Amino acid sequence: MNKDLLSICCLGFNHSAFIKDNLESILNINYKNIEVIVVDDGSSDNSIEVLNTIKKTYPLSLKIINQKNTGNIGLNFNNAIKEATGELITFISLDDVFHSKVMLQQLNELNNQPNLAFIASSKALSINDSGYVDETRPGELLLSKIKNPQIDDLIHLEFEQIGAFYLQGSIFRRSIIDSIYGFDNDMTGDDIVLRIKLFNYLKCHPEWSFQIINQNNVFYRLHENNIHKNSARQIKIVTEVWERYWPNQEAPELLINWVCGYIKGASFEQIIRLFTANKKSTELLNNIRIQAAIKKSIRNEFISSITKFIYSRKKVNEFKRVITLFSFIKFSYNKNKEKNTNTIHFTKY
Incomplete structure (x- = not known):
């Protein structure tokens, strides 16, 4: 493994509209020792064309894995891990973006403290399709309410609250990810499985420590195709x-x-x-x-x-609705487009 090298494992599926934002957020970390591995899981849009175009002038190492669709997030991230060579590793979906300044702070901490197994955040802000921060969502996770959290606290959050923190933006020691054999290919879940395996490993290896910060290290993009929906x-x-x-x-x-x-x-x-x-x-x-x-x-x-025989309403897209009366009388109308009240773009953070 290459010392101080950060391997960023990106996973995309029909995320062509967001790829540029993601890869630019990586550049803005201003950490020269980065390699990027992108797994495209059989996108039906023009994601591969966008990636290949960006790669021509991208100043960092960018490896593109174009594969048939598996729908298995854990397996896909494991495919990226196989290509990673860095001492440090992180994961992200191509529709999300890093908070670049916070990522650099995390990297400096990990490089200065060799006993740190990982750094994660108790906060994650959301952005819309255009990259504007949703200020109605404070982004504070329940983890933020725990002072000086211990491994047992994190395990408890995984069971009771089904998640301690976001995997995206967290940075891990590659050696530990290898020790727990990465993601489980036979599980539908990805992030929760990796965290539980990680926490159980650290509980048996007290020589490792971890750090939780309260600055968001990622901006999670909310859109129609979010898998959590x-x-x-x-x-x-x-x-x-x-x-x-x-x-x-x-x-x-x-x-x-x-x-x-x-x-x-x-x-x-x-x-x-x-x-x-x-x-x-x-x-x-x-x-x-x-x-x-x-x-x-x-x-x-x-x-x-x-x-429904008498009346039904169907959502065609974000704005168009179709009403059906007595199963055969149909008419449509357009819902008024809501004014965007979000004013701060993620790049301003």
Whole structure:
């Protein structure tokens, strides 16, 4: 491994509109010892063309891995890790961007303190498609409320709150990532799995320390295709992690809340798929709150099917809506475009 070299592992899928922002945020770290590895997971847009064009003049080492779509984030990041040669490593999706100044501060800390296993942040700001910061979201994670957090605190947050911090923007020692064998290819989840493995490793190796800062090291982009908006997938991730790492624990309350919330808007077929995903998802059927939510959902679906015959409204895109009356009378209207109240671009931070 190359000393002081930071390997940045980027993963993209149909992120062509955001690639330039991401790669420029890397340049703005102003740390010369960087290599960039991009895995494009079979994008159907022009991501590869954009990447190849940028590579021609990009001043840092930029390796592009163009592969068929797997949909397996952990596997894709592992493919990037195989190509990484740095002593330090970080991960990011191509639609997100780094807070460049904070990344440089983290790098300096890691280079000055060889016993630091990783640096992460208890804060993550959100940006819109145009890169403007959503100031209505303070970005403070629950981790920020814990003074001098210990490894057990981080493990507790993974189980009870389903996440301690964002993987994006956190910087890790490559040797430790290798020691825990990176991401688990057989798991749907990626970031939560890597963090749990990391925390369990550090609990057995007290010679390593870590640092949590309260400055956001990443700007997380919110848009229509964010993977976290797939609620069924998120629930499946948590049940898989619950089964592997806490099989004898009761389901965390947050997971029960997620499931009940999902059931409200799900069809009967979607509910069946949710509870047959794995052993732990089936066990959720024993929960009284979930049972009540299912009964209410089935009753509401019957009423809804009658209501939809009379009236239904469908979202075509961000602004256009189509209304259908009695299943055959259709008309559309355009929703007024909301004025953008976000005024600070992420590059101003």
